[in-house]
Amino acid sequence: MRRMGFPENIASIVERHVGGGLDAQELSEMDLPPKDLIPTTLEEKIVCLADKLVDEDGKSSLEKEIQKLRKKGLEKSIQRVKELHRELTEVCGFDPEDIEI
Numbered sequence: 001m002r003r004m005g006f007p008e009n010i011a012s013i014v015e016r017h018v019g020g021g022l023d024a025q026e027l028s029e030m031d032l033p034p035k036d037l038i039p040t041t042l043e044e045k046i047v048c049l050a051d052k053l054v055d056e057d058g059k060s061s062l063e064k065e066i067q068k069l070r071k072k073g074l075e076k077s078i079q080r081v082k083e084l085h086r087e088l089t090e091v092c093g094f095d096p097e098d099i100e101i
Contacts, residue, residue: 001013001023009041009067012041012044013041013043013044013047013049014047015037015101016038016039016040016044016048017039017044017047017048017051017053018037018048019069019072019074019077020048020052020069020074020075020077020078020079020080020081020084021037021039021048021077021080022038023036023037023076025038026074026077037098038080039084040086045084045088046048048081048084049081049085049094052065052081053096053099054101058069058101059101061097062081062082062085062097064082066078066082069081076079085097
């Protein structure tokens with residue numbers, strides 16, 4: 001995204017949406033360059049959670065996505081996804097899982 005000239009805030013949204021966000025230690029354990037990729041802005045958080053609530057078949061449940069993360073051993077990501085869900089439910093005033101797609 002950056003090489004293509006997209007603004008930094010857009011590139012950051014794309015970069016930070018995976019797995020509920022990943023910290024430097026988790027990336028290092030995956031043999032990736034250590035970098036903090038935890039979503040921090042509201043936009044990053046929305047895209048990160050939305051990525052969990054939609055899969056190749058359409059709408060997914062948070063519990064189903066948490067089970068996928070658990071199978072990958074990404075316990076920190078599970079806690080971050082749960083926190084994102086809680087935070088965005090509070091900000092939106094409704095449960096994002098209730099959105100029809």
